[in-house]
Amino acid sequence: MGESSSEKLIVVSREPNGIAIVTINRPSSLNSLTRPMMVDLAQAFKALGRDDSVRVIIITASGRAFCSGVDLTAAEQIFKGDVKDPETDPIFQMEQCPKPIIGAINGIAITAGFEIALACDILVAAKGATFLDTHASFGIFPSWGLSQKLARIIGPHRAREVSLGAVPLTAEEAEKLGFVNHVVEKSELLNKARQIAGAILKNNQDLVIRYKSVINDGYLMDLRQGLALEKERAHKYYTGMTKEQFKKMQQFIAARSAKKPSPKL
Numbered sequence: 001m002g003e004s005s006s007e008k009l010i011v012v013s014r015e016p017n018g019i020a021i022v023t024i025n026r027p028s029s030l031n032s033l034t035r036p037m038m039v040d041l042a043q044a045f046k047a048l049g050r051d052d053s054v055r056v057i058i059i060t061a062s063g064r065a066f067c068s069g070v071d072l073t074a075a076e077q078i079f080k081g082d083v084k085d086p087e088t089d090p091i092f093q094m095e096q097c098p099k100p101i102i103g104a105i106n107g108i109a110i111t112a113g114f115e116i117a118l119a120c121d122i123l124v125a126a127k128g129a130t131f132l133d134t135h136a137s138f139g140i141f142p143s144w145g146l147s148q149k150l151a152r153i154i155g156p157h158r159a160r161e162v163s164l165g166a167v168p169l170t171a172e173e174a175e176k177l178g179f180v181n182h183v184v185e186k187s188e189l190l191n192k193a194r195q196i197a198g199a200i201l202k203n204n205q206d207l208v209i210r211y212k213s214v215i216n217d218g219y220l221m222d223l224r225q226g227l228a229l230e231k232e233r234a235h236k237y238y239t240g241m242t243k244e245q246f247k248k249m250q251q252f253i254a255a256r257s258a259k260k261p262s263p264k265l
Contacts, residue, residue: 027063
């Protein structure tokens, strides 16, 4: 497909401030995913989730597309593989990753690319970016969550139109529906993603991880169960805190109120 055998198709870079950037790097094929790329993507998120130096992850892509789906020239290898194997499932590893994941969607996100976007915690999209579900068009059964997640975000009626009709969803429409957080010029895409990451980095890392977890876990429940989950985890969190940790919390709050440098929690 034009790429050299030595070219890395999933590129991971770590920045000194705690941000890691995962780049899908197969622009000559519109960043379509091969089986080895899927495995590499899964392993990248698993490793970054365990890396204490990484606090926020940004996923983006090179070229004019974010991800045009799986490489259908290798469809049998991909679809007859073990889709239940969590070690090689990038969506599962993204969902299990404790660190906040920001999607920087630089262009078209088709089917698998759409599902990768759905697995992100926060989305920034470039103007002109488009989300497209082609499962019904090509007779491919969804297995990365699109049939369930999209309806919960944009509503079942709009989701049915997008998926059953293979109707493109523009970044601007997605922003209005609450799926995309921000739409920016393509030249500003990574800057905006880094800005959001910077706001997260200013906060207590342990609480950020716990907060992401309770939001995401609670979202899978009804409201009553979600509220009970929050109460249960809050009780466990405060019960486990030492007097020294409470003291640091009070110092942190006081320093922020006074807009003075504060000790890290």
